[in-house]
Amino acid sequence: MSGFFSKQHSVAQPGYSRWLVPPAALSVHLCIGQAYAFSVFNDPLTRVIGVASSAPDDWKLTTLGWIFSLAIVFLGLSAAFGGKWLEKVGPRLTMFVAACCFGGGFLISALGVHLHEIWLIYLGYGVIGGIGLGLGYVSPVSTLIKWFPDRRGMATGMAIMGFGGGAMIGAPLSVLLMDHFKSAESVGVVQTFLVMGGLYFCSMLIGALTIRIPPPNWQPAGWTPPLVQNKMITDKHVHxxxxxxxxxxxxxxxxxxxxxxxxxxxxxxxxxxxxxxxxxxxxxxxxxxxxxxxxxxxxxxxxxxxxxxxxxxxxxxxxxxxxxxxxxxxxxxxxxxxxxxxxxxxxxxxxxxxxxxxxxxxxxxxxxxxxxxxxxxxxxxxxxxxxxxxxxxxxxxxxxxxxxxxxxxxxxxxxxxxxxxxxxxxxxxxxxxxxxxxxxxxxxxxxxxxxxxxxxxxxxxxxx
Amino acid sequence: MNNSESSKSSSPWLLAVFWLYVLIPLSWGVWSTLKKALALFG
The missing domain is CATH 1.20.1250.20 (MFS general substrate transporter like domains)
Known part of the structure; x- marks a missing residue:
């Protein structure tokens, strides 16, 4: 399993189209961008016990606000500390771990809502999901830059655009699912978390399985590095x-x-x-x-x-x-x-x-x-x-x-x-x-x- | 095991399907947001 996900096994074979890499990156970024739409769960989560309206034992908005804050903090921490590991193991394993963390975070949070234990949601979506966010965010970036030396900006723009688009999908999808699952006894958040966790895991896994790193010495067909070097673009590398x-x-x-x-x-x-x-x-x-x-x-x-x-x-x-x-x-x-x-x-x-x-x-x-x-x-x-x-x-x-x-x-x-x-x-x-x-x-x-x-x-x- | 056994070129169909796989949900998200944004001009 670790062999399959290793950096050596994700090197592209001749004939692999570099245009498969942007959708692979997008399939991760469109998922993790959901984080910006997490606020759609705030109101239903304040009515988990009371359902129609908040009961005295229901969570307060101030308690729920920590979920998103924790996720963003762990996004930053995992991106900062996981970046070096990413360069060592390659994008495929990093994306796979990100998929496990982000999808798994939803599943743990579903259990947290079911048991009405806020610490499980903090741990699930906030800490574990946040780690998935950070690893998922940085994982395809360097690969895209290596596949598109002629269009570095466009390539990374496509992936990072996905993070913005992820909220646009996440918000209506969450509302749609909660409307489908809600009943007189439930606000439908548990089932929504389970479905979204599964969907996001599968989508991110598809990205991990599709992404390839270019072989050594690879260059786009017909492209040669510019002869007159721009001083602001180095061909050297800094650790x-x-x-x-x-x-x-x-x-x-x-x-x-x-x-x-x-x-x-x-x-x-x-x-x-x-x-x-x-x-x-x-x-x-x-x-x-x-x-x-x-x-x-x-x-x-x-x-x-x-x-x-x-x-x-x-x-x-x-x-x-x-x-x-x-x-x-x-x-x-x-x-x-x-x-x-x-x-x-x-x-x-x-x-x-x-x-x-x-x-x-x-x-x-x-x-x-x-x-x-x-x-x-x-x-x-x-x-x-x-x-x-x-x-x-x-x-x-x-x-x-x-x-x-x-x-x-x-x-x-x-x-x-x-x-x-x-x-x-x-x-x-x-x-x-x-x-x-x-x-x-x-x-x-x-x-x-x-x-x-x-x-x-x-x-x-x-x-x- | 090498996951990239094939040395053939990536199929244009595979490319098209993979792009549609990401663009369809993205378009749905953009459309949902646009519908909401129309309220500003309504």
């Missing part, structure tokens, strides 16, 4: 541990963290913001529609911007995110004051597309700076920036808003300062991006270093 000793890693960490902090911050308040800025013309239902529209732009931006980065260059793409983004964030308060809702929606949608683009362009940026050999592991460690931003963004926005209101600022105007501060964060991100230079050659791996690892020095591939 995961060595990457942490370079300033580039921390600058890129800051670039991701600031882009995500600003995006998460405004995404979290989008629904309330549009209702308060356009009082009377936006109902809670249309505000929910607005959030749905933003999630579409978030997903589309992941593919669009990372694909565009293949032509624009990674550094220039982030310059656009930070410069245009700062301008858009600063313009939003004016749109609210002038009452131009169409433009307000358009600007918000553009911001969300660049928020998504920040996630999907970063793996290709890492591959350009640190080489392709350990990009999966380095990407995993960089995802701690996402976890940090996940805490920082909402806290910053809520704190600023509460402070403004306590100072007597009208609710509709309390967002203005927030938007200006977010624009300021993007300016800092612009400076961090501006400071990124090629990695000093002392950090590059030498032939001897590779011999210790597996006897292959991948830079030889690039000489062909």
């Amino acid at each position: 995961i541990d060595q990457a942490l000793k370079t300033p580039q890693f921390y600058l890129l960490w800051l670039v991701l963290c600031l882009n995500v902090t600003a995006g998460i911050g405004v995404l979290g308040q989008a629904s309330v913001m549009i209702q308060e800025m356009f009082k009377g013309s936006v109902t809670p239902a249309s505000a929910a529609g607005f959030v749905g529209l933003l999630s579409l732009f978030n997903m589309g931006g992941r593919f669009f911007w990372s694909s565009a980065s293949d032509y624009l260059g990674r550094k220039n793409t982030y310059f656009i995110f930070f410069a245009v983004g700062a301008g858009l964030y600063s313009t939003i308060p004016t749109m609210g004051m002038t009452g131009n809702m169409a433009l307000f929606v358009l600007l918000y949608a553009l911001i969300m597309s660049m928020y998504g683009g920040g996630f999907s362009t970063i793996p290709a940026y890492l591959a350009d700076i640190f080489g392709t050999r350990f990009v999966g592991g380095i990407h995993g460690r960089l995802l701690t920036a996402w976890s940090t931003a996940g805490v920082l963004g909402p806290v910053l926005v809520n704190y600023i808003r509460e402070y403004q209101i306590s100072q007597g600022v009208a609710k509709a105007d309390a967002y203005n300062v927030t938007m200006y501060i977010m624009a300021g964060l993007l300016v800092v991100g612009f400076i961090a991006n501006l400071s990124i230079r090629p990695v000093h050659e002392k950090h590059h791996m030498k032939h001897g270093d590779f011999d210790e690892l597996d006897g292959i020095y991948p830079a030889d591939d690039a000489d062909h």
Whole structure:
């Protein structure tokens, strides 16, 4: 079994089409993206005992909020610590373990709901499922980059777009299943968890069985590495541990963290913001529609911007995110004051597309700076920036808003300062991006270093 | 055991089926979200 899942046994044979790799990656990312739709279970989980309405012994929303938080924390931890293991064992075994963890997490959580033991859900979805999220997120990234040296951005964009799309499938699927299974005695969550755990396990397993790594020296037919090398794209490789000793890693960490902090911050308040800025013309239902529209732009931006980065260059793409983004964030308060809702929606949608683009362009940026050999592991460690931003963004926005209101600022105007501060964060991100230079050659791996690892020095591939 | 016994080219049918396998649920998710988003313009 371990042989079948080993790295050596997942090397592609001649004739294998590289276009099988993106759907293999998508079959994992479309599953784990469900995490962003977990909130659809919140209301039913507060009525597990009372069914029609909450009973005194039912779980409170504050208790349930920890499930998602734990999952995101373990996503970051497993991506950071599991990345090195991924590079050692390959994507197939990593995807298989991710499938077991994510699918198994649902099954343990189903038992937790059945027994009404919250710690089982914390353990199941939060800890074990969270580990599945992190391993599943990073597992196909380096493989895609190696299969698509000519279109690194587009390839990773396809997979990471799937993470955005996963919530769009997960939310209606959960509602559909709960409606099917609910009865006078049950809210239907146990059965829904069991079905979803099984479905997600199977889908992720299909991805694990289909993915292949390219053989040594492989290149796309008819493609040769560009003769005039872009200084910002290296053909050398930096080891995961060595990457942490370079300033580039921390600058890129800051670039991701600031882009995500600003995006998460405004995404979290989008629904309330549009209702308060356009009082009377936006109902809670249309505000929910607005959030749905933003999630579409978030997903589309992941593919669009990372694909565009293949032509624009990674550094220039982030310059656009930070410069245009700062301008858009600063313009939003004016749109609210002038009452131009169409433009307000358009600007918000553009911001969300660049928020998504920040996630999907970063793996290709890492591959350009640190080489392709350990990009999966380095990407995993960089995802701690996402976890940090996940805490920082909402806290910053809520704190600023509460402070403004306590100072007597009208609710509709309390967002203005927030938007200006977010624009300021993007300016800092612009400076961090501006400071990124090629990695000093002392950090590059030498032939001897590779011999210790597996006897292959991948830079030889690039000489062909 | 080698899982990739065949050295033949990947079948275009296999490619099409695998892409449909991921694109159909994704399209359903996008459609469900779009329907919700229409409320904004309704």
